[in-house]
Amino acid sequence: MADSSKMRNGLVKRGDTWSYVIRVPDPATGKTKPKWVGGFPNQRAAKEARDAARHQVHRGQYAEPSKLTVGDWLQQWLNTRTNQRPNTLSSYSDLVRLHVMPYPIAHVRLQALTPTMLSEHWRKVSTSGSRAGGPLSPRTVRYAHSIVRKAVNDAVGEHLQAPPMWSKVQLPRQAAAGSEPEAWGPDDLRAFLAATSGTRLWPLWVLMSHTGIRRGEALALRWEDVDVESGDVRVARGVSDVGKGPTYDLPKNSEARTVHAPQLVRSALREWRKAQAEDQLRAGVAWVGSQPESGALVFTMPDGRPVAPSYASKAFARAVKDSGAPALTLHGLRHTAATLLLRDGASVHLVARMLGHKDPSITLQVYSHAIPGDSNALADQLERIIGAAC
Structure with a gap:
C-alpha cells in the first residue's frame, strides 16, 4: 500500500513509476473495494488511465487489470486474421514489426495504453522510423496507427472494456501534395x-x-x-x-x-x-x-x-x-x-x-x-442557369 500522505486524488509515485487507485465493485459482496493499478511512466499517463477506469466503473464496464502488453496483443491479433487477404496481412505484419515492436510502447500493458503514449510514440516514429533511421512519411504513420487502432478496438470485450480516446491521439499532418497519387501525363x-x-x-x-x-x-x-x-x-x-x-x-x-x-x-x-x-x-x-x-x-x-x-x-x-x-x-x-x-x-x-x-x-x-473546374466556372454556370430561368 502506498503512503497516503503522498497520494493526490488517487495518484501516487512508486519508485520510478506512477500508480492509481480507484474503488471497484466486488461481485461477491456487492460492495466496492480499492483497486491499485501501476506501471505508468509519468503522472499524466496514470491520470488518463485512472479517469478512463473511473468512467468504465461508472458505466458498469470495468475490466480486471491484465499484464497483457500492446506487443503481445498485436501478435495475437495478427495470428487470428485468417480471413485477411495475404497482401493486406503481410502489410499489417510489416508495419507492426517495423514501427511498433522495436519501441517501448510494445511493452506497455494494453490496459495502460493512453492517447498521450500513442501521440508520443508516433511523434518518435515520424522523425526516425524509416529503415535508414530518418523521417517516416505521415501517410505511413497514419496507416500504422490505423492498424493499432483496429487491433486495440478488437480487444474490447476480451481484454478491454473501452479503447483509448482516439480523438485525442495526435498524428503528423498529411501534406496536401502528398495526398495526390503519382501518375503520368x-x-x-x-x-x-x-x-x-x-x-x-x-x-x-x-x-x-x-x-x-x-x-x-x-x-x-x-x-x-x-x-x-x-x-x-x-x-x-x-x-x-x-x-x-x-x-x-x-x-x-x-x-x-x-x-x-x-x-x-x-x-x-x-x-x-x-x-x-x-x-x-x-x-x-x-x-x-x-x-x-x-x-x-x-x-x-x-x-x-x-x-x-x-x-x-x-x-x-x-x-x-x-x-x-x-x-x-x-x-x-x-x-x-x-x-x-x-x-x-x-x-x-x-x-x-x-x-x-x-x-x-x-x-x-x-x-x-x-477533376477539372473551379469556383469561378461554377459561378458562371449558375448565372447562366438562373439568367435563363428569369
Whole structure:
C-alpha cells in the first residue's frame, strides 16, 4: 500500500513509476473495494488511465487489470486474421514489426495504453522510423496507427472494456501534395509505351494503363476472362505472391466486374497469345502451364509459370529507368488511367466502376485533384442557369 500522505486524488509515485487507485465493485459482496493499478511512466499517463477506469466503473464496464502488453496483443491479433487477404496481412505484419515492436510502447500493458503514449510514440516514429533511421512519411504513420487502432478496438470485450480516446491521439499532418497519387501525363505515357514496345511485358503495361485494373487483377486473368474481339475483360480475381507461390483470391472489393479494353490493348493481347504459344512449343515437356491453376493464365513466364506480382513490379521499374520516363510505380499506371480520364471530364461514377471502387466517394477522395473546374466556372454556370430561368 502506498503512503497516503503522498497520494493526490488517487495518484501516487512508486519508485520510478506512477500508480492509481480507484474503488471497484466486488461481485461477491456487492460492495466496492480499492483497486491499485501501476506501471505508468509519468503522472499524466496514470491520470488518463485512472479517469478512463473511473468512467468504465461508472458505466458498469470495468475490466480486471491484465499484464497483457500492446506487443503481445498485436501478435495475437495478427495470428487470428485468417480471413485477411495475404497482401493486406503481410502489410499489417510489416508495419507492426517495423514501427511498433522495436519501441517501448510494445511493452506497455494494453490496459495502460493512453492517447498521450500513442501521440508520443508516433511523434518518435515520424522523425526516425524509416529503415535508414530518418523521417517516416505521415501517410505511413497514419496507416500504422490505423492498424493499432483496429487491433486495440478488437480487444474490447476480451481484454478491454473501452479503447483509448482516439480523438485525442495526435498524428503528423498529411501534406496536401502528398495526398495526390503519382501518375503520368499523356505525353509521358505515350513516350514510355513507345520506348518499351516489343519488350516481353509490354502488353501488361498497355493493359493496366488503358483499363486501370490492379497489378494482381491483371496477372490473375485467364484467357477465358478476355474477349479480344469485343474488348470485354472480366476481372474476377486477384493474385498475390506473399509466402510460397501465388495465391489467388477475389478482387480487392470481393466483387467481379467487367472493363472494356480499347483496340490497342486487344491488338497487344492477340500478339501476346501468339508469343505465348511459341513459348509453349519451345519449352516442350518443360512447359508448366498445363497445371490446373496456371494453365489458362494470360500472363506467364517463358516456361509457363505465372508472372509473380513482385517480378512484374521490378520489371516495370527497370523499364521505366531504361526508357528515361519519370519515376513511377507499376500501381501508378492505374492512377494514370484514372487521372487522365477524370481530367478529360469522364464521369466519376463510371471511373469508379472501372477501378472497382464500391463507392464513388472513394474515387472522389483519391482523385479530387484531377477533376477539372473551379469556383469561378461554377459561378458562371449558375448565372447562366438562373439568367435563363428569369
